[in-house]
Amino acid sequence: MSVLPLKVENVYKSFHAGLFSGRVEILHGITFSLNPGEIFGLLGRNGAGKTTTLKTIVGLLTPDSGTVSIFGMSPSSVQARRLLGFLPEHPYFYGYLTGREFLEMAAALHGMGSREASRRADELLETVNMTHAADKPLRKYSKGMLQRIGLAQAIVGAPQLIVLDEPLSGLDPVGRRELKEVVLSLKKQGRTVLFSSHILPDVEEMCDRVGIVEQGTLTLVESVDTLLERGTQRTEVELIGDCSKLINHFNKLSFVKRAGATVVTLPRDGDVQGLIAAAIKHGCHISGVKPYRKTLEELLLEAPSGVSEQEDASRKEDTQ
Amino acid sequence: MNALLAVALNTYREAIRNRVLYVLALFATLLLFAGGFLTQVSFNHEKRVYLDSAAALIDLFSAFLAMGTGVNLIYKELQNKTVYLILTKPISRTRFLAGKLLGLWAVMWVLTISMGILAAGGSAILGVGGLAALSRQVVLSSFQALVLLSISLLFSSFTTPVLTGAFTFGMFLIGRFVPDLHAILHRKFQPDLARDTADRLLDMLPQLHLFAVSGHELQGRYVSIAADFVSWRYVGITSVYSLLYVLLVMALASWMFRRRDLV
Numbered sequence: 001m002s003v004l005p006l007k008v009e010n011v012y013k014s015f016h017a018g019l020f021s022g023r024v025e026i027l028h029g030i031t032f033s034l035n036p037g038e039i040f041g042l043l044g045r046n047g048a049g050k051t052t053t054l055k056t057i058v059g060l061l062t063p064d065s066g067t068v069s070i071f072g073m074s075p076s077s078v079q080a081r082r083l084l085g086f087l088p089e090h091p092y093f094y095g096y097l098t099g100r101e102f103l104e105m106a107a108a109l110h111g112m113g114s115r116e117a118s119r120r121a122d123e124l125l126e127t128v129n130m131t132h133a134a135d136k137p138l139r140k141y142s143k144g145m146l147q148r149i150g151l152a153q154a155i156v157g158a159p160q161l162i163v164l165d166e167p168l169s170g171l172d173p174v175g176r177r178e179l180k181e182v183v184l185s186l187k188k189q190g191r192t193v194l195f196s197s198h199i200l201p202d203v204e205e206m207c208d209r210v211g212i213v214e215q216g217t218l219t220l221v222e223s224v225d226t227l228l229e230r231g232t233q234r235t236e237v238e239l240i241g242d243c244s245k246l247i248n249h250f251n252k253l254s255f256v257k258r259a260g261a262t263v264v265t266l267p268r269d270g271d272v273q274g275l276i277a278a279a280i281k282h283g284c285h286i287s288g289v290k291p292y293r294k295t296l297e298e299l300l301l302e303a304p305s306g307v308s309e310q311e312d313a314s315r316k317e318d319t320q
Numbered sequence: 321m322n323a324l325l326a327v328a329l330n331t332y333r334e335a336i337r338n339r340v341l342y343v344l345a346l347f348a349t350l351l352l353f354a355g356g357f358l359t360q361v362s363f364n365h366e367k368r369v370y371l372d373s374a375a376a377l378i379d380l381f382s383a384f385l386a387m388g389t390g391v392n393l394i395y396k397e398l399q400n401k402t403v404y405l406i407l408t409k410p411i412s413r414t415r416f417l418a419g420k421l422l423g424l425w426a427v428m429w430v431l432t433i434s435m436g437i438l439a440a441g442g443s444a445i446l447g448v449g450g451l452a453a454l455s456r457q458v459v460l461s462s463f464q465a466l467v468l469l470s471i472s473l474l475f476s477s478f479t480t481p482v483l484t485g486a487f488t489f490g491m492f493l494i495g496r497f498v499p500d501l502h503a504i505l506h507r508k509f510q511p512d513l514a515r516d517t518a519d520r521l522l523d524m525l526p527q528l529h530l531f532a533v534s535g536h537e538l539q540g541r542y543v544s545i546a547a548d549f550v551s552w553r554y555v556g557i558t559s560v561y562s563l564l565y566v567l568l569v570m571a572l573a574s575w576m577f578r579r580r581d582l583v
């Protein structure tokens with residue numbers, strides 16, 4: 001039996017609120033695990049505890065109680081970190097190093113000799129499309145460029161588990177597309193990816209499963225397919241021509257005129273086949289059949305403890 | 321390359337690419353200023369004054385540079401969160417600290433040796449000699465820097481940069497005046513348990529007075545860099561003392577740092 005890439009069990013974490021005040025509990029018993037080769041998205045509004053969860057997973061923070069294991073090992077062990085790659089939120093870099101030097105150092109930290117390290121650095125610069133700026137100091141990089149170098153350093157040691165904190169923020173659409181491609185290619189190589197995000201369309205596109213963090217609790221873990229399937233609500237069929245007979249026949253359905261066509265909306269479990277067969281029989285032309293599926297974003301916003309309107313607005317801004 | 325060496329190399333690069341040259345320029349200017357001033361001083365005193373001030377400059381500069389870079393670099397590493405990138409890689413926190421210390425110490429060697437060369441140049445121009453004594457001072461100062469670096473690492477491993485700066489400087493001051501403090505204790509207090517404890521405590525602090533001997537009494541002998549300076553044997557023993565002391569300090573630092581949350 002193989003060990004899971006990541007197992008988080010009942011993790012509690014608190015911080016000192018101030019010099020003279022007590023501790024504030026931020027994580028209240030987080031439990032989840034990742035299967036080999038899956039992409040898992042951790043979602044939640046700002047301040048929900050995503051970063052704290054990820055930092056505990058990668059061993060920067062020690063949980064008050066509960067355990068984290070990476071392939072069965074504690075994240076504080078060097079062995080576990082050989083299998084781990086991490087991209088922090090707003091990563092900071094040594095401004096005086098060039099992109100290449102930084103990646104060489106990252107490779108050396110994975111125990112590579114200097115020749116191997118420089119070969120690996122070149123390879124990664126290629127992967128993240130940064131070869132042109134390889135010899136510029138990092139302090140002259142733009143945010144998007146740094147994010148790419150950040151991704152490159154996260155995968156320098158060919159890790160089996162890659163943890164990315166808000167990897168898509170700060171990237172332009174091209175950068176996002178490229179990052180998604182890198183992540184999907186990691187999945188193809190059988191790597192496991194955990195990332196946090198608040199940009200839902202991207203999550204929908206990439207993830208196998210998502211987990212929702214709210215105020216330090218994981219409120220939902222679900223496969224994206226299941227979520228979206230639950231969100232398939234209705235099917236619209238658009239007809240042209242004289243449909244009066246059809247309308248009479250299906251008097252329980254609502255038909256509306258729209259842009260010269262007649263549109264009928266069937267509920268989630270409606271008989272689409274039957275309607276189409278009847279339409280043909282009654283001499284209507286079918287100009288379109290469109291299933292309506294809620295996006296992940298709509299589904300999550302609908303959840304009873306969903307995101308507030310104000311957050312929603314800021315999220316839309318971010319997404320644009 | 322070893323992960324520890326990678327950290328050391330990176331730390332060295334950071335310090336070297338940042339401020340070393342400015343410091344050296346400042347030192348050279350000071351030295352030249354001193355030299356220019358000295359030409360006004362009567363010839364008999366020139367040798368002693370020149371070598372004394374060169375030794376004092378090397379000693380104090382290296383001490384302040386060690387405290388400055390030690391506190392500053394660790395502070396930046398934690399504050400800028402570059403540690404997030406390093407400590408999630410397969411390197412233990414102990415090795416990370418050791419790499420930092422080694423890198424910083426390498427910088428300090430470069431600095432003290434450069435200062436030594438500048439001082440020797442001045443001495444050659446003035447024809448005052450003292451090269452062997454100057455090189456012994458360089459080695460002593462480099463080891464003093466090592467002790468101070470380890471102390472700044474120790475405090476950085478569990479407290480804030482401001483407190484680290486204050487504590488490290490405090491240790492420096494006390495460490496330089498241990499013999500005087502012993503003397504004061506013995507003059508002012510009767511021998512009792514409290515005084516003995518205070519004596520023991522003082523002995524446990526870094527004995528930094530061992531590194532700045534010129535112009536002081538040492539085992540009943542007046543030591544001067546210009547006339548009768550310490551031997552290489554003394555330098556060797558003092559260096560071994562600092563290595564052992566640093567090992568202890570680093571063990572403690574590593575024990576604290578392993579427990580620290582990197583927020």
Ligand SMILES: Nc1ncnc2c1ncn2[C@@H]1O[C@H](COP(=O)(O)OP(=O)(O)O)[C@@H](O)[C@H]1O
Nearest residue numbers: 015016026045046047048049050051052053583
């Ligand atoms: N070092 C810290 N000390 C005190 N509170 C913290 C600390 N880090 C995070 N928090 C608090 O924990 C909560 C969760 O933060 P975080 O994990 O960064 O959320 P997210 O990444 O989901 O936006 C926030 O309320 C934040 O203010």
Ligand SMILES: [Mg+2]
Nearest residue numbers: 050051052089
């Ligand atoms: Mg966050």
